[in-house]
Amino acid sequence: MTKIFIFFLFLLTLLASSAQKQKQVYIVHFGGSDNGEKALHEIQETHHSYLLSVKDNEEEARASHLYSYKHSINGFSAVLTPDEAARLSELEEVVSVYPSHPEKYSLQTTRSWEFVGLDEVAKQNRNHFNMGQDLLSKARYGQDVIVGLVDSGVWPESKSFSDEGMGPVPKSWKGICQTGVAFNSSLCNKKIIGARYYLKGLEQVYGPLNATEDDRSPRDMDGHGTHTASTVAGRRVPNASAFGGFAEGTASGGAPLARLAIYKACWATPKASKAAGNTCFEADMLAAIDDAIRDGVHVLSISIGTNQPFAFNRDGIAIGALNAVKHNILVACSAGNSGPAPSSLSNPAPWLITVGAGSLDRDFVGPVVLGNGMEIIGKTVTPYNLKKMHPLVYAADVVVPGVHQNETNQCLPGSLTPEKVKGKIVLCMRGSGFKLSKGMEVKRAGGVGLILGNSPANGNEYSYDAHYLPATAVLYDDAIKIHEYIKSTNNPTAIIKQARTVLHTQPAPFMANFTSRGPNALDPYILKPDITAPGLNILAAWSEASSPSKLAFDKRIVKYTIFSGTSMSCPHVAAAAALLKAIHPDWSSAAIRSALMTTAWMKNNKGLPITNADGSIATPFSFGSGHFRPTKAADPGLVYDASYEDYLLYLCSHGFSFTNPVFRCPNKPPSALNLNYPSIAIPNLNGTVIVKRTVTNVGGSKSVYFFSAKPPMGVSVKANPSILFFDHIGQKKSFTITVRLGSETTRQGLTKQYVFGWYRWTDGLHLVRSPMAVSFA
Ligand SMILES: *[C@@H]1O[C@H](CO)[C@@H](O)[C@H](O)[C@H]1NC(C)=O
Ligand SMILES: *[C@@H]1O[C@H](CO)[C@@H](O)[C@H](O)[C@H]1NC(C)=O
Ligand SMILES: *[C@@H]1O[C@H](CO)[C@@H](O)[C@H](O)[C@H]1NC(C)=O
Ligand SMILES: *[C@@H]1O[C@H](CO)[C@@H](O)[C@H](O)[C@H]1NC(C)=O
Ligand SMILES: *[C@@H]1O[C@H](CO)[C@@H](O)[C@H](O)[C@H]1NC(C)=O
Ligand SMILES: *[C@@H]1O[C@H](CO)[C@@H](O)[C@H](O)[C@H]1NC(C)=O
16 A cells, blocks of 8 residues: 555656646736736736636646736736647637746846956046936936836945935835845835845746845845946945045936836846856746836836847737836837847837947056067056066966967966966966956966957957956957067066056947847837947946856955946936936837937047947947937937837737737738837838838927938938928927939949938927938848
């Protein structure tokens, strides 16, 4: 009897585990959103009855349920087998059932977390927002605006989140401060007015949270969420001493009095997985967006993306954001860090503002001076002070025997001979191994400094690192020059000069190499990204639970650090949107986006076209409408508005009807080309295309706008009418833009390639510009 019983148990376990293998988190989508006045528990009951219809019993149905959504989508997430999912999808009221994409969403910092800084360097930071005092005071520094961040949580003790002197929490706020491990409700204040966390999806895939790697609470154990939150709304601290060594007015967020609502849906665990510190599950993000909508945020900043865009009906960020937009929440998303390859862009939905990354006009230099007097450009964020020239060696000349011949110059751990390195500066090359560990190896062997040379594969991009000893980074060609010098003399020497911040560098901005590029792989009729903002070497607050490099061997703790990525540029635009929202509370999210886009600037601080990192001319496929100018955006003159219904019609043109049965697509949906977007993209032009647009007057009550254009090469661009007369604010005027293919000679054989231009309206005071991208059939 006992034996049989045990065997039976064993069999059950076996069966359970084989079924387990196939189980997955699915999103069940009914279409529409906002289940009217229904309370969440009623909705949950309904969802439960759906689960009961495919599960064996009550208990199983309960256990499989993850989240019920009310605002972000009308639907729920649950653990299902493919068979159960198929059965649910056959129900008439179900729009779609799809497996939640595991591990495919990630935080959008640079590929290698290369940009690392220390407290000392931060002294030299300054306001990089380009937000005039006038704009800030008009917007009351954003104090009535609530910005939600879906990210890795927050380090609430950071001075950036002090609520000193802030007014009461806006009355409209309905959120909560969810307590958890190392996070009690006293950590929320008048700055961080809400905090929540979501991990049912994560635990479904990875099992119970590993408590040594992350806290079951809104606390940020990664750093990313703290960085983005302080970039949006970090406090400006008037006194250096108050900031533990920071200079006045530094590391300030763009909307310093805006309120923060923290939604932790990305986790620093499991570190053993490739997705370490980068794991955001769709089911969790949807729950976060759901709560953010209900809590009453005004702006959502989501620095999360995918390497490849998913179809709109299968992309949790896109669907959730669409319903946020329905509630007039502006959603800013990062374009991604998969550039410079074409069509590498994520978050392409036209109801988002998709943000690319460019440089600041600031640089960190630490040049090398050789014994022969030659000065070589070096870049570093390592604080140090070498007082004199030191002997200089090339790593390959001082390596221990047995190192593989292709790795003698790499300064890999244990590869250097201490007797030959002691007291010297070592030239090491990139290629294999961590950059920081190369510095540690030089230090271990008794060296006094590191010159880190790029490999040819690194191109012209400098790596900015905070090493453990005096160190600077040089380009490949310069590393070769240094090596030549070492070979040319018996007593090579060098000094790495003290690192300093250089302001007003030119040209700036240039586009980061990593920023993801258009054309829009999902819909070539929508030009993406929309805009660009600073995303290279951005200083902001950091989690004290995570080292600045996030490498296991790096034990340093910093309060502020420098990071790069479209993750860093997205919160800049979210901050600008928060200020605009404060000034124009009645504007739609489309109007705010339009204002930011049509006032953006396509030139750098030398008055020349914005370039890529390699100096080539950048295009709207990397910067969208250009570099953001929040001060101009407060008074754009005209806006291209669009409503939630316009986006539903747009989705109809893609064959999706999310809102079944509330909203029915017309038999002949309008072309995506005619969505009232502040930019124009026309793929495969052959003959003539007529584009319709409508502008709303938000400038002077009586005004006259004139049309002009810089047509893309090989096409002509005309507007009808070409003059717009307005006699009151809020008045709308429609016009058409006729884009006509020129002769073969004017096209100069440019087949399939994209060419770029712009058109604009101006009344003499305002410039309302829209970029254009056209490719030929
Ligand atoms: C909350 O946590 C903080 C810091 O960990 C602690 O100082 C404080 O006493 C706690 N407050 C309550 C009400 O538990
Ligand atoms: C939890 O994380 C720690 C630290 O990364 C690791 O050593 C340990 O193996 C993990 N535990 C489990 C059960 O994965
Ligand atoms: C700033 O610090 C100085 C001295 O360190 C002090 O005299 C001054 O009152 C402080 N200002 C503020 C606004 O705290
Ligand atoms: C050097 O060769 C080893 C073994 O063939 C290989 O694993 C490694 O990636 C190479 N390193 C470089 C820098 O080419
Ligand atoms: C840009 O990145 C690509 C791919 O990582 C690399 O091949 C190229 O050299 C880089 N370009 C510059 C200018 O750094
Ligand atoms: C362009 O249009 C012309 C006339 O309608 C047609 O003959 C030609 O095949 C089209 N070319 C392409 C590449 O579609």
